[in-house]
Amino acid sequence: MPLNHFYRINPPSVQLLEIEEDFAGQRVDNYLLKLLKGVPKSRIYRIMRRGEVRLNGKRIKPGTRLQAGDQLRIPPVRVSETNESRNVYLEKNVEKTILYEDEVMLIINKPVGVAVHGGSGISAGIIESLRYTRPQDRHLELVHRLDRGTSGCLMIAKRRSHLKLLHAELRHKNGLKKYYQVITHGNWPLRKQHINAPIARNILRSGERVSRVQAGGKECLTEFRSLARNGEFSVLEAKPITGRTHQIRVHCRYAGFPVVGDDKYGLEDADRKLQHRGMKRMMLHASRLEIPALGDYPAIQVEAPADGQMQRLVDEIYTNKIN
Numbered sequence: 456m457p458l459n460h461f462y463r464i465n466p467p468s469v470q471l472l473e474i475e476e477d478f479a480g481q482r483v484d485n486y487l488l489k490l491l492k493g494v495p496k497s498r499i500y501r502i503m504r505r506g507e508v509r510l511n512g513k514r515i516k517p518g519t520r521l522q523a524g525d526q527l528r529i530p531p532v533r534v535s536e537t538n539e540s541r542n543v544y545l546e547k548n549v550e551k552t553i554l555y556e557d558e559v560m561l562i563i564n565k566p567v568g569v570a571v572h573g574g575s576g577i578s579a580g581i582i583e584s585l586r587y588t589r590p591q592d593r594h595l596e597l598v599h600r601l602d603r604g605t606s607g608c609l610m611i612a613k614r615r616s617h618l619k620l621l622h623a624e625l626r627h628k629n630g631l632k633k634y635y636q637v638i639t640h641g642n643w644p645l646r647k648q649h650i651n652a653p654i655a656r657n658i659l660r661s662g663e664r665v666s667r668v669q670a671g672g673k674e675c676l677t678e679f680r681s682l683a684r685n686g687e688f689s690v691l692e693a694k695p696i697t698g699r700t701h702q703i704r705v706h707c708r709y710a711g712f713p714v715v716g717d718d719k720y721g722l723e724d725a726d727r728k729l730q731h732r733g734m735k736r737m738m739l740h741a742s743r744l745e746i747p748a749l750g751d752y753p754a755i756q757v758e759a760p761a762d763g764q765m766q767r768l769v770d771e772i773y774t775n776k777i778n
Contacts, residue, residue: 474525477594477615483510483527484517489596492586494532502530542579545569549584555757559617560598560610561585562744564759567606567736571597585611599625602701604716607635607741607759620749628696632745635693635703636761638738638768639712640722642777643681643689650706651676654699665719666701668709675699677706685775688715688768692742703739714739715768734764 478486487499487508506514507530510521521527555562563581565571570580579587582597589595598610598621612618624630655672657665668675676696683690689712693703701720707713708720716726716737729735740761748754761769 468531470529470531472527472529474521474523474527476523478521479523481521481615482517483508483515483519483521486521486527487529490593491529491532492583498532502532542584545579545581545584546588549581549588554608554759555755557752559614559752560612560621561595562757563609563611565601565606565609565741567604567762567764570603571600571609581609582611598622599698601741602704602737602739604718604737605635605739605741606736606762606765608633608744608757609741610744617749617752621746624747624749625698630747633695633741634743634745635695636740636742636765636769637691637693637703637707638715638765638772639689639691639707640687640715640725641689641712642684642686643679643691643710643712645681647679647681647710649676649678650710652706652709654702654705656700663719664700666699666705668705673697673699675702675706677703683769683773683776685772686777688772690769690772729768734768736762736764738765738768740765 484500484503487503488496491499500517502508503515503517507528508515509528510519511526512528549563552563552566553561554564565581572580572582582595585592586595592613594613594615596612596615596618598612598618601607601609610621612621621631652668652675653670653672654666654675655669657667657669659665674697678694678696680692680694681689682692695702699705704714704717704720708717713721714737715721715729716734717739718726718737721737740759742759742761744755744757746755746757760766
């Protein structure tokens with residue numbers, strides 16, 4: 456019987472798992488923490504201390520490194536499955552969001568308002584729902600993240616080896632390219648084609664995490680291209696060269712042209728007027744991915760259409776476009 460995700464299946468007996476090449480060199484505790492989704496961390500370390508987890512028949516320490524072909528013994532681990540750990544609506548619809556799939560990765564068009572993972576009061580997000588609906592894909596991992604209010608292209612790796620390749624590309628400024636469609640308040644100047652300003656993470660007194668352009672922050676560069684503007688709003692293509700938290704949103708605010716609908720860095724009064732017209736989302740959409748050839752896999756380009764709310768405002772701006 457194959458080992459499936461434990462947050463879905465309560466195994467009735469001891470499981471024996473052969474370690475795949477992808478996981479050679481990984482610490483056994485990190486391997487178990489990812490494999491046994493939903494099992495408390497304290498429980499995982501307890502079964503290791505008690506010798507219930509064995510590698511090639513021997514007791515192991517949490518820092519033991521796995522090798523390809525190792526036999527890992529995992530005891531029965533029971534997890535109570537409750538509605539709080541499920542998002543049934545998302546599970547039913549997540550497959551419809553897939554834009555691209557091959558044997559090593561998925562790319563989905565993440566809907567606006569959906570979290571990429573559970574936590575902070577959110578029962579389950581995209582990754583938990585995919586793991587639940589795809590028990591055959593035992594090693595699904597997020598390659599990157601999108602804010603809950605941002606829609607568009609989201610990469611999920613099926614294999615740890617491909618996850619490493621994608622992470623390496625994300626660190627290269629000229630490697631994997633991510634493009635966003637953005638609608639901002641104001642008439643974005645045609646001459647403004649990039650913003651190079653350091654960003655630092657801060658915490659407000661309320662405990663809310665925000666980012667700011669600040670001396671001493673991390674290097675941060677975003678390239679912009681103006682696509683259309685009508686005097687009130689601008690449609691831009693944004694290409695983040697670095698990957699800081701809220702980078703595009705913070706840089707737009709810093710430039711004096713906040714993202715429409717941004718409840719953290721935006722213009723509350725102006726956004727309220729749009730909400731009365733049924734446009735209640737943040738106008739930031741991960742529109743395109745360009746992934747170079749990686750190993751035996753060819754280069755791919757994937758585009759994600761924006762939803763109706765965002766497309767309606769884009770169309771209005773293009774209809775009344777000015778130079």
